[in-house]
Amino acid sequence: MSNQEKTKECPGCAMDVPKDADVCPICGYEFPKQPLSVKIGVWILIFLLLLWYFF
Numbered sequence: 001m002s003n004q005e006k007t008k009e010c011p012g013c014a015m016d017v018p019k020d021a022d023v024c025p026i027c028g029y030e031f032p033k034q035p036l037s038v039k040i041g042v043w044i045l046i047f048l049l050l051l052w053y054f055f
């Protein structure tokens with residue numbers, strides 16, 4: 001079923017909720033988001049570590 005691709009399992013209530021939902025509509029569980037800013041922050045950290053390592 002292609003429907004599976006649009007849903008994810010909520011760790012709070014084990015129900016299928018829309019994949020793009022930030023909060024579970026059933027139990028209110030807040031899904032931990034991985035926003036782009038976090039990834040950028042990680043890359044900046046790696047970059048700074050590399051700079052610190054080489055200089």
Ligand SMILES: [Zn+2]
Nearest residue numbers: 010013024027
């Ligand atoms: Zn839930």
